[in-house]
Amino acid sequence: xxxxxxxxxxxxxxxxxxxxxxxxxxxxxxxxxxxxxxxxxxxxxxxxxxxxxxxxxxxxxxxxxxxxxxxxxxxxxxxxxxxxxxxxxxxxxxxxxxxxxxxxxxxxxxxxxxxxxxxxxxxxxxxxxxxxxxxxxxxxxxxxxxxxxxxxxxxxxxxxxxxxxxxxxxxxxxxxxxxxxxxxxxxxx
Amino acid sequence: xxxxxxxxxxxxxxxxxxxxxxxxxxxxxxxxxxxxxxxxxxxxxxxxxxxxxxxxxxxxxxxxxxxxxxxxxxxxxxxxxxxxxxxxxxxxxxxxxxxxxxxxxxxxxxxxxxxxxxxxxxxxxxxxxxxxxxxxxxxxxxxxxxxxxxxxxxxxxxxxxxxxxxxxxxxxxxxxxxxxxxxxxxxxxxxxxxxxxxxxxxxxxxxxxxxxxxxxxxxxxxxxxxxxxxxxxxxxxxxxxxxxxxxxxxxxxxxxxxxxxxxxxxxxxxxxxxxxxxxxxxxxxxxxxxxxxxxxxxxxxxxxxxxxxxxxxxxxxxxxxxxxxxxxxxxxxxxxxxxxxxxxxxxxxxxxxxxx
Numbered sequence: 077x078x079x080x081x082x083x084x085x086x087x088x089x090x091x092x093x094x095x096x097x098x099x100x101x102x103x104x105x106x107x108x109x110x111x112x113x114x115x116x117x118x119x120x121x122x123x124x125x126x127x128x129x130x131x132x133x134x135x136x137x138x139x140x141x142x143x144x145x146x147x148x149x150x151x152x153x154x155x156x157x158x159x160x161x162x163x164x165x166x167x168x169x170x171x172x173x174x175x176x177x178x179x180x181x182x183x184x185x186x187x188x189x190x191x192x193x194x195x196x197x198x199x200x201x202x203x204x205x206x207x208x209x210x211x212x213x214x215x216x217x218x219x220x221x222x223x224x225x226x227x228x229x230x231x232x233x234x235x236x237x238x239x240x241x242x243x244x245x246x247x248x249x250x251x252x253x254x255x256x257x258x259x260x261x262x263x264x265x
Numbered sequence: 266x267x268x269x270x271x272x273x274x275x276x277x278x279x280x281x282x283x284x285x286x287x288x289x290x291x292x293x294x295x296x297x298x299x300x301x302x303x304x305x306x307x308x309x310x311x312x313x314x315x316x317x318x319x320x321x322x323x324x325x326x327x328x329x330x331x332x333x334x335x336x337x338x339x340x341x342x343x344x345x346x347x348x349x350x351x352x353x354x355x356x357x358x359x360x361x362x363x364x365x366x367x368x369x370x371x372x373x374x375x376x377x378x379x380x381x382x383x384x385x386x387x388x389x390x391x392x393x394x395x396x397x398x399x400x401x402x403x404x405x406x407x408x409x410x411x412x413x414x415x416x417x418x419x420x421x422x423x424x425x426x427x428x429x430x431x432x433x434x435x436x437x438x439x440x441x442x443x444x445x446x447x448x449x450x451x452x453x454x455x456x457x458x459x460x461x462x463x464x465x466x467x468x469x470x471x472x473x474x475x476x477x478x479x480x481x482x483x484x485x486x487x488x489x490x491x492x493x494x495x496x497x498x499x500x501x502x503x504x505x506x507x508x509x510x511x512x513x514x515x516x517x518x519x520x521x522x523x524x525x526x527x528x529x530x531x532x533x534x535x536x537x538x539x540x541x542x543x544x545x546x547x548x549x550x551x552x553x554x555x556x557x558x559x560x561x562x563x564x565x566x567x568x569x570x571x572x573x574x575x576x577x578x579x580x581x582x583x584x585x586x587x588x589x590x591x592x593x594x595x596x597x598x599x600x601x602x603x604x605x606x607x608x609x610x611x612x613x614x615x616x617x618x619x620x621x
Contacts, residue, residue, distance in 0.1 A: 097332065104328055112323045123443060126323050130331050137335050168441060182317035186310050193309050203310065221279055223315040228281050246279065247272035250307070254271075257303040 079225050080106055085149050092136070093144035100140075104133050107150075110224050111157045117179045117216060118161040128164060132156045151230050154220075158234055176213050176235055183208045184219065199257060206256040210249055217242055218249040270297055278311060390414040391433070403427055403440050405447065410434035411568055434568060453488040454505055476503045487526075495526060503527070549587040556581050556616070567592045569609075574617035578605055 091099035115125035190197045228242045273290040276282040403423040413433020428448045439447045447458040485495045505526045557579035560571040604619040
C-alpha cells in the first residue's frame with residue numbers, strides 16, 4: 077500500500093479542518109484497511125473491527141479542528157483504533173488490557189511474483205512460510221513496522237512494549253528471513 | 266552471527282539506526298560473511314506489500330455508514346444513544362398492526378410460543394400513555410412505550426436464542442452477540458438484527474408494519490415470503506402490509522404481483538427530529554410550530570393518529586413543552602391559546618376548528 081507523505085497528510089488535515097468530507101474519504105481510503113487489520117487482531121471479530129474503524133473516522137471528523145495541528149496523524153489513528161478496540165474488549169469480553177499473546181493475525185504473503193524478487197517460487201513460498209511462523213509478537217511488530225511504516229517507538233507505545241523488545245523482535249524477523257533465503261533457495265545464474 | 270548484527274541491520278532498514286549504530290554495524294559486517302544475494306532479495310521484498318491471506322477487508326458500505334453518521338448524527342436525535350452508543354449497531358422503529366393473532370402466529374424456530382408453558386414465558390407490558398425501561402436477561406435494554414408488550418421464553422432466551430415477540434412500540438438497545446442473533450417477531454414480520462440496536466413500534470390498529478432503521482443493518486422476512494430477505498439500510502423506512510388471515514395460497518400469488526413492501530427515505534423536520542423516534546425523548550418541546558408539523562410528533566409521542574379538520578387549524582401555531590402530560594391535558598392547554606375541539610376515539614384523534 078502506498079504511504080502518504082507528510083505533506084500529503086498535512087494537506088488532508090488542513091482540508092479536514094475546512095469541513096472537507098472528501099479529505100476524510102481519502103484518509104479512510106489510505107488507512108481503513110490497515111486499521112481494520114489492527115483492530116481485527118485485537119478484537120477477533122470482523123464485524124466489531126469494522127465498527128471500530130468506523131468509530132475512529134467518525135472521531136476524526138468530530139475532532140477535525142483539533143487534529144489540524146496534530147504532528148503525527150498516523151500515530152493518532154493507530155492509538156485511536158487501539159483505544160476504541162480496548163473499549164470494545166472491556167465491553168464484550170470483560171478484558172481490560174490487550175494481551176499480545178491473544179492477538180489474532182491472518183496469514184501474510186508477500187505481494188510479489190518470484191520473478192520480481194528474482195527468486196524461485198519455492199523460495200518465495202518459503203519466505204511466506206517463515207513470516208507466518210514468526211511468533212505472534214514478532215509477526216505483529218513486523219507487520220506494523222514493515223507494512224504500516226510505524227516507528228519502533230510507536231509500535232512499542234501501541235502494544236505496551238519496550239522499544240528494546242521491538243528492536244529485538246525486528247532483528248529476529250530479519251534473521252529468519254535471511255535464513256529462509258540463504259544458500260539453498262537462491263537461484264544462481 | 267550475533268543477534269546484535271540482525272538488530273542493527275533491521276534498524277538500518279527501518280531508518281531507526283543512530284549514526285553510532287551505523288558505525289557499529291559497519292564494524293560488525295567486516296567480520297561477518299553475510300550472504301549478499303539474500304540481502305538483496307530482502308531489500309527487494311521489503312519494498313513489496315504484505316497481503317493477508319485469506320484477504321480480509323472492510324465491508325464496502327463502511328464509508329457510506331461513516332458518511333451517514335457524520336451527516337445525521339444519531340445522538341442528536343436520540344439522547345439514549347449518548348450513553349449506549351457503542352452497544353448499538355442498528356436502530357429501527359417498527360410499527361405493527363393487527364397483532365391480535367400475535368401469539369399464535371409467532372414463529373419461534375423449533376418451538377412455538379403458544380406451545381410453551383406459560384411459566385416459561387415472561388411478559389412485560391406497559392399501561393397506556395406510560396413509558397418504561399427494562400433489561401432483558403442478555404443485558405439488552407428495552408424502552409417500552411405505552412400499551413406495549415414484550416414476550417420472551419425465560420428458559421431459551423439468551424441460551425438457545427434471543428427471540429422475542431412484540432406488540433406496541435419499543436426501542437431496543439441490543440447487546441452484541443455474533444453467535445446468537447437477536448430476532449423480533451411481530452405479526453407476519455421477522456426482524457433479524459445484524460447490528461445491535463433498534464427501536465420497535467408495534468401497535469395493533471395499523472394496517473401496516475413500518476420499520477425505520479436509524480443506524481446499522483437489519484434483515485426482515487415476512488411469513489408470506491420467508492425466503493426473501495429484505496435488507497433495510499439506515500434512514501430508510503420500510504412499510505409492509507399486515508398479513509390478513511385469508512387463504513395463504515392467494516396471499517402468495519398476491520405478493521408476487523403486487524409489491525410486498527415499499528421503502529422510503531426518512532424525512533426530518535425543521536428541528537432535525539425524526540417523527541418516528543420523537544417518543545424516545547424525555548420531553549417534547551415545540552416552539553411556534555404549526556399544528557400540521559406538530560401532528561406527526563404528537564402521533565409518535567402519544568402513539569395516536571391525528572386527523573386535522575381543515576387548512577386553517579393546520580396552520581395555527583403553538584409553543585409548549587410536554588413531559589408527563591397526557592394527550593387530554595396537552596390538548597386542553599393548547600385550547601387555551603387557540604380554541605379548537607377534539608374528539609378521541611381509541612387511538613384516533615380528530616381535531617377541528619371551533620364552530621362560531
